[in-house]
Amino acid sequence: MHTVTVAGASGKTGRHVVEQAAERGWEVRRAGRRDTGGPGRWVPLDWDDPTSWAPAFAGSDAAYVLIPFNHPGAAEATPAVLKAAGAAGVGRIVLLSSWDAAHAADDDPLRVAERALLDQHVHAAVLRPTWFMDNFTHGSFAAMTAEGELRLPCGDGRIPLVDTRDIAAVGVACLAPDGPTGLLPITGPAAVDHHEVAAALAAAAGRAIRYTSVEPEEFIALLEARGFSRAYGQFLADALGEVATGRLVVPVERTVDEVLGRAPHSITEFAAHYSALLRS
Ligand SMILES: NC(=O)c1ccc[n+]([C@@H]2O[C@H](COP(=O)([O-])OP(=O)(O)OC[C@H]3O[C@@H](n4cnc5c(N)ncnc54)[C@H](OP(=O)(O)O)[C@@H]3O)[C@@H](O)[C@H]2O)c1
Numbered sequence: 533m534h535t536v537t538v539a540g541a542s543g544k545t546g547r548h549v550v551e552q553a554a555e556r557g558w559e560v561r562r563a564g565r566r567d568t569g570g571p572g573r574w575v576p577l578d579w580d581d582p583t584s585w586a587p588a589f590a591g592s593d594a595a596y597v598l599i600p601f602n603h604p605g606a607a608e609a610t611p612a613v614l615k616a617a618g619a620a621g622v623g624r625i626v627l628l629s630s631w632d633a634a635h636a637a638d639d640d641p642l643r644v645a646e647r648a649l650l651d652q653h654v655h656a657a658v659l660r661p662t663w664f665m666d667n668f669t670h671g672s673f674a675a676m677t678a679e680g681e682l683r684l685p686c687g688d689g690r691i692p693l694v695d696t697r698d699i700a701a702v703g704v705a706c707l708a709p710d711g712p713t714g715l716l717p718i719t720g721p722a723a724v725d726h727h728e729v730a731a732a733l734a735a736a737a738g739r740a741i742r743y744t745s746v747e748p749e750e751f752i753a754l755l756e757a758r759g760f761s762r763a764y765g766q767f768l769a770d771a772l773g774e775v776a777t778g779r780l781v782v783p784v785e786r787t788v789d790e791v792l793g794r795a796p797h798s799i800t801e802f803a804a805h806y807s808a809l810l811r812s
Contacts, residue, residue, distance in 0.1 A: 535559040536707050537592040537622070539577055539613075540600065542568040544666045545628055548700030549596050553707065563588045579606045585616035594624035594707040599645060602764050607641030611648030624655040626706045628699070631662040631717060631782060632771070646715075657706035661718040662782045665693045665802045668733060669809055672768065675758055677810070680741050682730050685748040689775035692719035692784045693729070695797040697805075705791050717785040721796045729799055736803035737810035748773060 536553050540546035541562035550570050553560050560572025567574035577588035579600055589595055595617050600606040617625055627649045633642040649656045668677045676682045699718055705711050726743040734741040746754075751772075752765035774780035788796040803810065 533557070533559045534594070534709065535561065535592045537561040537563050537575065537577075537589050537595040537617070539563045539588070539596060540598040540628075541570065541574075542566075543598065544664060544670050545598065545696045545699050545703070546596065548697050549703050549707075552700055552704045556704065556708070558707075561588070561592060579603065579609050579613060582612070582616075585613050586620045589617040589620040589622050592620075592622050593709075594626070595622045596626045596628070596703055596707060597649075598628035599642070602761070607645065610641070610645040614645065614649045615652065618652045618654050622654065624657075624707060624709075624711070625649055625652070626657045626659060626703050628659050628661070628703070631660045631719070633658075633660055634717065655711075655713050657703075657711070657713050658715050659699060659703055659706075659718055660715060661694050661699045662720075663691050663693050664696050664699075665720065665729075665797075665799060666696045668729065669806045672755065672760065672764075676754075677733055677737075677741060680739065682726055682741070682743045683746045683751060683754060684726055684743070684772055685746055685751045685769050685776060686726055686772040687745050687776035688725050688727075689772070689778065690723035690725045691775055692721070692723045692782055693799060694718055694720040694788075695802045695805075698788050698792075698796040702788060702791050712791055716787050716791070718787050719782060719785045719796070721798055722784060723782070724799050732799040732803040733810060735800070736807040738807075739811075745776070 538549045541550050554571035561575045563575050563577035565578050575588045576584050578584045599610045636643050646658050667673045730741045730743040748769035755765035
């Protein structure tokens with residue numbers, strides 16, 4: 533049976549990869565630092581523990597690997613994790629990178645990790661998604677959604693936000709025997725501004741949720757008050773600032789349509805899917 537190891541199995545993309553891989557009838561190994569449940573069986577995998585790397589991948593035909601974000605040293609260790617997966621006999625590896633990698637310097641950890649995979653003698657796919665819709669339900673901005681006000685330093689900037697179910701579906705297509713390989717930029721179906729995001733979330737939640745553009749410093753302080761590091765807040769503020777000023781324009785990509793034969797989910801469809809969560 534086709535066997536896949538899914539790193540970050542408890543995270544935003546990994547949980548969908550696990551579900552969709554199991555739906556295909558594959559044997560799934562959920563890899564992470566703890567067993568959070570789900571289809572298949574859990575295998576220990578910790579970026580901080582090199583002895584866990586090879587056993588997490590041994591016996592799998594394919595693997596989904598992400599870079600644990602905002603975890604000290606994780607990006608730098610990822611090339612070695614990818615090499616351990618290849619050395620353990622995994623013949624097909626899908627790396628979750630980021631749209632940012634397309635414009636990053638050669639020594640950026642994302643680019644280094646991508647090269648570490650592409651240089652291996654394995655079938656390799658690199659997913660380069662833009663910002664996730666799920667940041668508003670399961671990620672860094674979920675608390676703002678719950679409080680009814682998205683306070684972001686993004687002006688009227690537009691981003692073709694993507695639903696992680698679509699990223700996972702492309703990833704699972706790449707994990708399949710004979711699946712696509714190479715660099716795969718992934719976006720949603722249309723560039724939306726945060727007024728549209730707030731309106732879609734509000735309609736699904738059945739309560740008021742509005743967007744207010746704020747100065748970067750206020751945004752960073754808000755994130756710090758919620759327990760995120762200042763460096764993480766600064767990273768997000770810089771990235772959103774690029775969008776706000778129009779210096780960064782992310783084009784709508786057709787990868788989801790081409791790989792899956794259907795359009796990616798819109799922000800309205802995304803919000804409707806999570807209406808129970810948004811109403812709770
Ligand atoms: N959010 C966005 O808008 C966006 C956009 C483009 C790209 N990305 C990229 O997406 C990636 C994150 O993916 P995601 O959102 O699916 O994950 P996530 O929701 O951030 O969850 C992180 C996952 O990694 C695991 N993890 C964390 N530290 C670990 C460690 N030291 N060793 C092993 N596993 C560890 C966690 O599992 P346990 O804690 O259970 O071990 C969890 O399953 C990042 O590389 C980010 O750059 C994000």
